[in-house]
Amino acid sequence: xxxxxxxxxxxxxxxxxxxxxxxxxxxxxxKPMLWHVxxxxxxxxxxxxxxxxxxxxxxxxxxxxxDGSIWNASISYLEQTGxxxxxxxxxxxxxxxxxxxxxxxxxxDNIILGxxxxxxxxxxxxxxxxxxxxxxxxxxxxxGVPEFNxxxxxxxxxxxxxxxxxxxxxxxxxxxxxxxFDAFSQINPSSRGEYEISDINTWYIEQGKxxxxxxxxxxxxxxxxxxxxxxxxxxxxxxxxxxxxxIEGTIEExxxxxxxxxxxxxxxxxxxxxxxGPVTIGENCLISASYIGPYTSIGNDVKVINSELEHSVVFxxxxxxxxxxxxxxxxxxxxxxxxxxxxxxxTAHRLIVGDNSFVEL
Numbered sequence: 001x002x003x004x005x006x007x008x009x010x011x012x013x014x015x016x017x018x019x020x021x022x023x024x025x026x027x028x029x030x031k032p033m034l035w036h037v038x039x040x041x042x043x044x045x046x047x048x049x050x051x052x053x054x055x056x057x058x059x060x061x062x063x064x065x066x067d068g069s070i071w072n073a074s075i076s077y078l079e080q081t082g083x084x085x086x087x088x089x090x091x092x093x094x095x096x097x098x099x100x101x102x103x104x105x106x107x108x109d110n111i112i113l114g115x116x117x118x119x120x121x122x123x124x125x126x127x128x129x130x131x132x133x134x135x136x137x138x139x140x141x142x143x144g145v146p147e148f149n150x151x152x153x154x155x156x157x158x159x160x161x162x163x164x165x166x167x168x169x170x171x172x173x174x175x176x177x178x179x180x181f182d183a184f185s186q187i188n189p190s191s192r193g194e195y196e197i198s199d200i201n202t203w204y205i206e207q208g209k210x211x212x213x214x215x216x217x218x219x220x221x222x223x224x225x226x227x228x229x230x231x232x233x234x235x236x237x238x239x240x241x242x243x244x245x246x247i248e249g250t251i252e253e254x255x256x257x258x259x260x261x262x263x264x265x266x267x268x269x270x271x272x273x274x275x276x277g278p279v280t281i282g283e284n285c286l287i288s289a290s291y292i293g294p295y296t297s298i299g300n301d302v303k304v305i306n307s308e309l310e311h312s313v314v315f316x317x318x319x320x321x322x323x324x325x326x327x328x329x330x331x332x333x334x335x336x337x338x339x340x341x342x343x344x345x346x347t348a349h350r351l352i353v354g355d356n357s358f359v360e361l
Contacts, residue, residue: 001124002101003046006090006172007034007061007108008054008080024108025064026229027313029236030262030280030297032064034108036236038071044120046104047073050097052090055079086194091176092184099178107172111232112216113239116173119214123175129209131175132157132201134168135216143169144198146213154205154213159190159198170198171216179209226330233313234295237278245277249285264300282316293327307337 007024024034034051041049049068053061058077068075080093091098091105104120116133123131134146140161147155147165157170174197183203190196204211242260249263254271257263261275264283269275275292282300292298293310302314305321312326317334320326324339331337 001046001103001120002048002050002098003041003104003106004091004094004098005034005037005041005049005051005106005108006087007051008057008084008090025060027297027299027315028111028229028233029240030282030299033111033232034065036111037106037108038065038068038073038075040112040116041104041106042071042073043115044104044117046120047071049073049075050078050094051075051108052078052080052094055081084194085189086192087197088184088187088195088200091180091197091200092195095181099181102175102177105174105176110172111236112171112173113235119173120175122212122214126212127210128175128212129177129179130201130204130211132211132213133171133173133216134213135171136167137169140164140167140169144196144201145169154211156205157198157201159196168215170201173216174201176200176204179204179207183207227328229330230295230311230313230328233297234311237280237295237297240278245280249281249283259294 025032028036038049051061051065058079061077065075078094078097080090082089082093087107119131119133122128137143141164142160145158145161145164145166146168147158149155158165180200183200184195186203187195187199240260245260245262247257247261247263248265249267249269251257252268252270255269256274258275259277261277262280263269264281264285266284267281268286270288272289273287273291275287276294278294279292279296281287281292281298282302284300285298285302286305288305290304290306291308292304293308295311296309296314298304298314299316299318301317303319303321307320307322308325309320310327312329312331314320314331315333315335318331318336320331320337322337322339326337
């Protein structure tokens with residue numbers, strides 16, 4: 001079996017962060033989002049992995065994930081061709097690599113609790129043609145939604161219905177046989193101009209193929225918004241094994257480390273600082289006279305001085321030097337936060353705010 005990970009798109013809801021960073025490289029719990037996806041795929045026994053990327057992004061992805069040898073796997077990269085034509089088209093783009101194989105299709109911005117092993121095992125052991133993962137959500141109209149017959153069997157999958165027939169959402173984790181490509185040849189673009197994965201799934205059902213489904217228990221997070229990313233970071237931190245919290249930096253006398261905390265090489269935590277986990281801090285950082293609260297992930301080469309920070313994701317190269325408390329925030333690459341009271345006039349705020357930014361003063 002092979003795996004295809006969708007890691008393209010433009011993530012417009014996450015701008016300005018995604019103007020310069022591919023969404024799938026955004027760090028969660030100290031590692032790129034996609035890293036956690038690859039971990040789960042390999043743990044399920046699938047080691048032949050294709051990552052679908054935007055045109056021109058192969059090398060930037062390869063720099064982060066390499067050839068897969070870190071996981072004892074093989075990773076190849078495939079540029080999306082033909083433009084953005086929908087999720088179903090992402091798989092069609094990889095037909096030459098997937099024809100003749102059963103495969104897992106994983107949307108790279110989906111983060112789930114636990115493993116996908118049971119999901120993959122059912123698909124294989126029951127000889128299924130298609131396997132779908134469902135999750136109960138409060139807003140199913142944002143997703144593909146399954147409709148059931150009176151006897152509880154699947155009737156069809158509807159894409160973003162105004163009146164959802166169930167409270168389930170189809171998550172971004174799918175298993176297919178090579179009938180997928182026959183299905184794709186028989187569907188048409190939707191009113192949005194996209195080839196919908198829901199139409200593929202409905203084709204399998206209507207053709208009488210063996211379609212199974214499994215409910216994801218625990219949590220499932222589609223990290224499509226800033227709030228969802230911050231929450232996803234917290235959920236991943238909660239699930240990290242204790243042995244993944246390692247302190248390799250320098251903790252000066254007078255500093256306090258409480259709970260599960262990971263601190264990278266070259267990082268220094270000075271006196272009068274408190275770090276309360278779960279927290280991950282990267283390499284070559286400076287935490288000086290500051291409070292780092294729970295559910296915070298900090299990248300490499302970050303400076304946090306005389307500040308309070310919690311439940312946030314801080315990208316590499318950022319500097320935070322402000323007496324204001326920072327919470328529930330995304331701080332981008334090389335961003336700088338400083339105290340307005342150190343400049344004149346002291347009652348004013350000086351801002352450089354990019355497109356689609358959100359600022360709360």
